[in-house]
Amino acid sequence: MLAEKWQLCLPDSSGRSLKSNMNTDKILKIQAYLDNELSSDEARQIATWLDRDPEARSLFHELRDIKSAIVGNEVSLAVPESREFYWSKIKRSIEAEPIEIVHPPIFARWLRWATPFAAAAATIALLVSFTAFDLPGLRLKVAVHEIDDSQEEDSSITFHSQAEGMTVVWIPSGH
Amino acid sequence: MNKTLTIDYPTAPDDVLVAASQKGNTVAFEELVARHRDKIYARAFSMLRNEEDATDVSQEAWVKSWQRLVQFQGDSSFATWMTRITINLSLDHLRKQKRMRTDSIEQLNEEMGGVERQMPVVNFNPSEGLERGELRVRIDKALGQLSFEHRTVLVLHEFEDLEYKAIAKKMQCSIGTVMSRLFYARRKMAALLAGLKREEFKK
Amino acid sequence: MRVYCFGSRWIFALFSFFVITCFPHTAEAEGINYQARLIWGTDEMKPEKPNLKELDAKTKDKLKAIFKWKNYFEVDSQVVMVGANELKKVKMSTKCEIEIQDLGKNGVEVKLFGEGKLNKKVKQVLPAGECLVMAGDDSNANAWFVMLCPTGK
DSSP states (O other): OOOOEEOOOOOSOOSOBSOSSOOHHHHHHHHHHHTTOSOHHHHHHHHHHHHHOHHHHHHHHHHHHHHHHHTTOOOOOOOSSOHHHHHHHHHHHHHHSOOOOOOHHHHHHHHHHHHHHHHHHHHHHHHHHHHOOOOHHHHHHHOOOEEEEOOTTSOOEEEEETTTTEEEEEEOTTO | OHHHHTOOTTTSOHHHHHHHHHTTOHHHHHHHHHHHHHHHHHHHHHHHOOHHHHHHHHHHHHHHHHHTGGGOOSSSOHHHHHHHHHHHHHHHHHHHHHTGGGSOHHHHHHHHTTHHHHSBOOOOOTTOOEEHHHHHHHHHHHHTTSOHHHHHHHIIIIISOOOHHHHHHHHTSOHHHHHHHHHHHHHHHHHHHTTOOGGGGOO | OHHHHHHHHHHHHHHHHHHHHHOHHHHHTTOEEEEEEEEEEESSSOOSOTTOEEOOHHHHHHHHHHSOOSEEEEEEEEEEEEOTTOEEEEEOSSSEEEEEEEOGGGOEEEEEEETTEEEEEEEEEOOTTOEEEEEEEOGGGOEEEEEEEEEEO
């Protein structure tokens, strides 16, 4: 069986840094072009530029080759514990934390009983959309985590800790 | 009850095991764990780079998934859903480790200040053909030398196939930062894989 | 029997519908209660300041899981109800004030003022069980935290 050979043929250049005519914006656009993240107009512009500029082209080739080398080549790993031992810890925790169990028949019966209320609720929802009043209780239930930090220029750091249920906006001193 | 007893666990498809687990069947859930535990552990390890942490986080992910199983609607595969939980918990873990506030401005400047531009365009020695297994080991080794921000962005983009926008949302940063981190990470990986010393790329 | 049950359900539903639609302002005026707390983080033992209270263990553990400080003390805690589209100002200390504005389905907008000047504005959907923490480092390697958590209707 032949072993699969991987040759990463990147452009033959050494020690050249990207200082010439490429600003950060252009460099990142080359990458976005590679990742299919550009609009068709922008992609056309970058393709034309790559045709014309050898330095841009060699950077594109480097990025393309490293991407193709990495994708699909994640090392395979196995849990360094036996199946039984690994599961035993999970089992202990889930037994301590019972889940909300799905009972379709009861749910279906409840749903049947609630149908008229659902109809009324749907009508109310329709009215809500017209009268634009908002029921805070409803909002709490449907809310999803989302941050809109409106001051983009500042040096604050925002992150969300799922485990602690906290969104932190860190404002460094001197801000 | 009789219905759950008729499941042939080792051969049952994931959706059958998930449905049984949603009804509180721990045997079905154990089968899901056995089936996907290596993949889940590998994802945690790729981000955390520590066996013990990866084992703990992957187990925590399984516990979390059990608690939230009723929320799983089958919009994606169970493995994908599990992987997303693992990624979120790994990110949380990394943030705690770093006590996020110490995530220095210097580091941010490093990402955005054009260091990546100063790296030479590298090439691999054309004679250096690598077997796939060897390449994978090298990639893994090189990933271990990246900072967690750069490694995470690379893992999410190249292994999880997430778009810039989705990565930005997960990492709570702008799309520009994702692009910059990804660019830096790729260039550094190119350099590391080419066998160039890290020192050559500092400054 | 079945017809009777079906009918009663519809009558009850229509009655509920009538009640709810005739009194929309009752529900609207309920608003959401938020607990706003000013917390001080330090590596020192409890400083001799009369206004500092021990922080509850749960919140302390949450903060300790993220931040580096060993001790956390509550400087001020207030529960404020913010109605639909309402804007509430909460004075947390002589220097620090926050403004909470309900944005309906878009969550809340929280503005942080330091000595009267706008320092930070954050818009966020804040579901039950989630908290928003605006924080920063202080002199002498201490830190302050303004923590806002919905506590229900």
